[in-house]
Amino acid sequence: MFGYYLDLAWRSLRRTPVLTALMVIAIGLGIGASMTMLTVLHVMTDDPLPGRSAHLYTPRIDPLPLAYKQGDDSPDPADNLTWPDAMALLKAHRATRQAAMAGGSLMVRPARAGLQPFNANGRYATADFFAMFGVPFEQGQGWSAADDEARAHVVVLGSALARKLFGDAGGLGRTVRLEDNDYRVVGIAGDWAPKPMFYADATGSQYSDDDQFFLPLSVAVDLDLSVNGNNSGWGRDEANSKTNASTSWLQFWMQLDTPAQVAAYRQFLVDYSAQQKALGRFERPPTNARLYSLMGWLAHENLVPNDVRLQLWLALGFLLVCMVNIVALLLAKFLRRSGEISVRRALGAQRRDIFLQLGVESAVIGVAGGVLGLAIAQLGLWSVRQRPDDYAQLAQMDVPMLLGTFVLAIVASVLAGLLPALRVCRVAPALQLKAL
Amino acid sequence: MQLQPILASLRHHRLTTILLVLQVAFTCAIVCNVVFMVAGRVQRISVPTGVAERELSMIHSAGIEKDENAQARHTADLAALRAIPGVRAVAAVSYALPLGRSESSYGTCPDKQAMDRVRQLMSMDGSGCLQPSVYDGTPGLIGTLGLRLVEGRDFLPDEYVVGYKSNPAVAIISRALAQHLYPDRPALGQSLYVGDRTIRVVGIVDTLLRPNLRKPGVDYDSMLWPQLPDGSGVTYVMRSAPQDRQRVLEAASAALVKASPNRIVNPKRMRTFSQMRAKYFQRDTTMIGLLVASGLGLLFVTALGITGLANFWVQQRRRTIGIRRAIGATRGDILRYFLAENFLVVTAGVVLGLLLACALNLALMRLYELPRLPLFYLPVGALALWALGQLAVLGPARRAAAVPPVVAMRSA
Numbered sequence: 001m002f003g004y005y006l007d008l009a010w011r012s013l014r015r016t017p018v019l020t021a022l023m024v025i026a027i028g029l030g031i032g033a034s035m036t037m038l039t040v041l042h043v044m045t046d047d048p049l050p051g052r053s054a055h056l057y058t059p060r061i062d063p064l065p066l067a068y069k070q071g072d073d074s075p076d077p078a079d080n081l082t083w084p085d086a087m088a089l090l091k092a093h094r095a096t097r098q099a100a101m102a103g104g105s106l107m108v109r110p111a112r113a114g115l116q117p118f119n120a121n122g123r124y125a126t127a128d129f130f131a132m133f134g135v136p137f138e139q140g141q142g143w144s145a146a147d148d149e150a151r152a153h154v155v156v157l158g159s160a161l162a163r164k165l166f167g168d169a170g171g172l173g174r175t176v177r178l179e180d181n182d183y184r185v186v187g188i189a190g191d192w193a194p195k196p197m198f199y200a201d202a203t204g205s206q207y208s209d210d211d212q213f214f215l216p217l218s219v220a221v222d223l224d225l226s227v228n229g230n231n232s233g234w235g236r237d238e239a240n241s242k243t244n245a246s247t248s249w250l251q252f253w254m255q256l257d258t259p260a261q262v263a264a265y266r267q268f269l270v271d272y273s274a275q276q277k278a279l280g281r282f283e284r285p286p287t288n289a290r291l292y293s294l295m296g297w298l299a300h301e302n303l304v305p306n307d308v309r310l311q312l313w314l315a316l317g318f319l320l321v322c323m324v325n326i327v328a329l330l331l332a333k334f335l336r337r338s339g340e341i342s343v344r345r346a347l348g349a350q351r352r353d354i355f356l357q358l359g360v361e362s363a364v365i366g367v368a369g370g371v372l373g374l375a376i377a378q379l380g381l382w383s384v385r386q387r388p389d390d391y392a393q394l395a396q397m398d399v400p401m402l403l404g405t406f407v408l409a410i411v412a413s414v415l416a417g418l419l420p421a422l423r424v425c426r427v428a429p430a431l432q433l434k435a436l
Numbered sequence: 437m438q439l440q441p442i443l444a445s446l447r448h449h450r451l452t453t454i455l456l457v458l459q460v461a462f463t464c465a466i467v468c469n470v471v472f473m474v475a476g477r478v479q480r481i482s483v484p485t486g487v488a489e490r491e492l493s494m495i496h497s498a499g500i501e502k503d504e505n506a507q508a509r510h511t512a513d514l515a516a517l518r519a520i521p522g523v524r525a526v527a528a529v530s531y532a533l534p535l536g537r538s539e540s541s542y543g544t545c546p547d548k549q550a551m552d553r554v555r556q557l558m559s560m561d562g563s564g565c566l567q568p569s570v571y572d573g574t575p576g577l578i579g580t581l582g583l584r585l586v587e588g589r590d591f592l593p594d595e596y597v598v599g600y601k602s603n604p605a606v607a608i609i610s611r612a613l614a615q616h617l618y619p620d621r622p623a624l625g626q627s628l629y630v631g632d633r634t635i636r637v638v639g640i641v642d643t644l645l646r647p648n649l650r651k652p653g654v655d656y657d658s659m660l661w662p663q664l665p666d667g668s669g670v671t672y673v674m675r676s677a678p679q680d681r682q683r684v685l686e687a688a689s690a691a692l693v694k695a696s697p698n699r700i701v702n703p704k705r706m707r708t709f710s711q712m713r714a715k716y717f718q719r720d721t722t723m724i725g726l727l728v729a730s731g732l733g734l735l736f737v738t739a740l741g742i743t744g745l746a747n748f749w750v751q752q753r754r755r756t757i758g759i760r761r762a763i764g765a766t767r768g769d770i771l772r773y774f775l776a777e778n779f780l781v782v783t784a785g786v787v788l789g790l791l792l793a794c795a796l797n798l799a800l801m802r803l804y805e806l807p808r809l810p811l812f813y814l815p816v817g818a819l820a821l822w823a824l825g826q827l828a829v830l831g832p833a834r835r836a837a838a839v840p841p842v843v844a845m846r847s848a
Contacts, residue, residue, distance in 0.1 A: 018744070018747070019744055019747075019748065022740050022741075022743075022744045023744075025737075025740065026737050026740060026741070029733055029736075029737060030737075033730065033733070067559075069559050069561075107498075107500060107700070109500070116700065117500050117700060118700060119498075119700065119702075180502060305719075306804050307719060307722075307723050309804075310473075310723075310800075310804060311723075311726055314466070314470070314726070314727070314730050315730070317462070317466050318466075318730055318733060318734055318737075320462060321459055321462045321463055321466070321734055321737060321738065322737055324455055324458050324459040324462060324741075325459050325737055325738070325740070325741035327455050328452055328455035328456050328459065328741060328745055329741065329744050329745060329748075331451055331452050331455065332449075332452055332744075332745055332748045332749070333748070335452075336748070336752060387718070387722055388715070388718060389718070389719065389722070419451075423451060
């Protein structure tokens with residue numbers, strides 16, 4: 001029967017080519033616009049570390065004074081940790097793995113002749129960073145906790161920076177000069193750039209940056225290397241040093257494997273805050289302490305710009321108007337065939353059969369609209385990629401989004417066909433036959 | 437023109453008519469809000485900065501020798517840049533420039549009492565103090581940027597101090613800041629309280645935008661300090677004829693490297709003011725493009741829908757039209773019939789649409805802090821949709837008018 005309905009749909013659509021084209025264009029435009037924006041939103045809210053993200057957590061403790069008032073547009077200082085808090089959590093060792101980190105930009109002074117000094121972005125971290133995030137290594141490995149302790153001048157290079165400095169030979173064991181110090185290369189990381197860069201300070205461009213080097217955090221503090229991102233102090237003393245108890249600048253991530261571990265850590269954070277409050281360091285309620293999962297943290301940070309959300313709503317509104325448009329056109333088209341349908345009914349077709357036949361016809365329009373919509377969405381994504389926005393380069397369709405386009409197009413058109421089909425099924429055959 | 441038969445016919449096609457009304461209503465609601473958003477963004481991106489935008493270009497230099505004397509370096513660099521043909525003026529700043537994004541700002545109070553209130557409350561709210569942005573720079577900055585000094589004087593050579601930690605004794609403030617800090621007395625000669633510093637106002641410039649826009653009321657709160665940049669990183673601002681800017685930038689890059697090769701001149705931070713402005717508002721321009729495209733798309737789809745449906749109705753009613761023609765209706769009558777029918781449908785859609793537009797605006801105000809939709813948008817939107825409807829239906833209506841009366845004689 002399905003083949004027969006397809007045939008009928010094809011004939012019917014061919015009889016009114018202009019109307020059919022209008023419907024296909026309408027649904028194509030609506031689907032194209034919505035899928036462009038849905039894809040942008042999808043890549044922006046995608047899991048940055050599939051497989052690992054479920055076990056990664058970040059704490060938020062509130063060391064701010066009661067009277068502290070956050071400015072309208074300024075980032076929340078409590079989103080980062082102070083040095084004493086980060087070190088306390090690190091030494092407590094309550095998680096399977098844990099690392100404190102911060103971003104920084106350093107001047108690389110290449111030894112190679114003909115290569116000018118340049119600035120590179122990288123990360124200061126503690127030893128667990130690599131194992132916890134599953135950073136792959138092309139050569140060598142990360143440093144050890146002992147290196148952290150000893151403030152060893154060691155560095156892990158990103159593969160791009162390693163190639164730039166040492167050519168294809170790699171540079172394991174060689175020396176890199178960053179600002180005014182030499183560091184021994186202990187590892188060269190493979191391709192690893194989670195998008196968004198969830199572990200970085202929220203004020204940076206998390207979709208387009210990547211880390212080109214990794215240094216032990218203790219070295220960065222020791223040498224007072226420059227730190228990127230939100231570096232907020234609320235202390236009375238002007239001295240804004242890194243180890244200050246009232247300057248927040250560090251990010252902290254941990255791996256917790258079981259729900260029991262998660263619950264225990266949550267309690268630990270509250271207890272720690274209560275202890276600090278008892279000591280007089282914290283002023284706010286200890287229950288302000290939170291433990292965020294990776295995806296929960298991304299939601300908390302709210303990385304998706306309002307403009308992108310607005311664009312999505314706009315696209316969905318557009319799709320809605322397109323759908324109303326198609327409903328009206330389909331209704332007119334189906335009603336015009338009341339005579340033909342009445343003949344089928346009189347010959348024994350049930351309402352269900354008519355309904356199915358018209359549904360197939362709507363779906364055919366949906367498939368055609370989906371193909372057009374896909375082309376329009378690709379065009380839309382291409383134009384998004386031409387923009388210099390932080391997230392622009394990520395705007396690519398993956399397989400689920402590709403299939404999603406067709407599903408959305410078919411669902412939309414079948415939904416649009418639903419009301420007209422129901423209406424036509426209610427036509428009384430006898431009356432129509434008389435009119436023929 | 438009798439509306440009775442039109443209404444009767446529309447009642448006959450009740451469901452289709454309702455759908456068409458809905459489509460017009462949604463389009464009207466969305467397009468009104470879209471046009472409003474476009475207007476808001478256009479207003480935002482055309483904000484004046486107060487500087488001679490078309491004549492400025494900037495180049496950033498970062499020294500890589502730690503123990504270099506920054507002042508000597510800057511003086512030598514400025515001389516080298518001044519020597520470039522076409523450069524009319526040049527000055528160095530640490531980083532802050534209008535629409536440059538990087539800014540430093542300090543809590544600033546108009547008098548001692550306000551300062552004490554802030555200290556007591558640990559908050560600036562309601563104290564009369566503000567958070568203006570501060571521009572530093574070498575002598576001649578006002579002339580280089582093309583700022584208009586409306587009161588007082590420029591800084592004297594011996595008023596300049598070195599580095600961001602130094603304490604300048606005088607400042608030049610923007611007219612907006614003068615009015616906001618001292619609403620009831622002349623600002624010239626007053627003393628500003630900035631942390632532990634007391635700074636006398638010696639001049640007022642007409643307009644000077646902040647590096648980073650905050651909200652309309654405070655965007656022009658800014659001041660200039662006679663502070664020389666003292667870091668290894670410095671931005672040189674050059675003024676030249678608009679058509680010379682690109683050439684001047686290239687010459688500047690070469691001149692700086694020639695003056696001292698121990699530096700990084702990042703090509704990304706070598707740009708004209710117009711480029712910096714375009715980058716600052718790049719998201720807004722994207723958004724304007726998208727909004728305009730989707731607004732036009734909506735109108736297009738709605739026009740398609742109206743045309744498609746009208747076409748269909750005309751085909752369906754060929755016989756009726758023929759009968760009407762046969763019993764004396766003129767072509768004009770038929771044409772007017774379809775135009776009137778469309779007018780009725782669109783009117784119903786517009787009425788509903790204007791209500792929806794206000795509702796949508798309320799939702800947007802809540803979710804995205806958009807301002808309220810001014811009421812004059814509504815009649816303009818209504819007119820646009822009426823015009824669109826009439827245009828869309830014109831083709832089918834003319835085809836209907838062309839139906840010959842003889843059709844009435846043929847069987848259906």
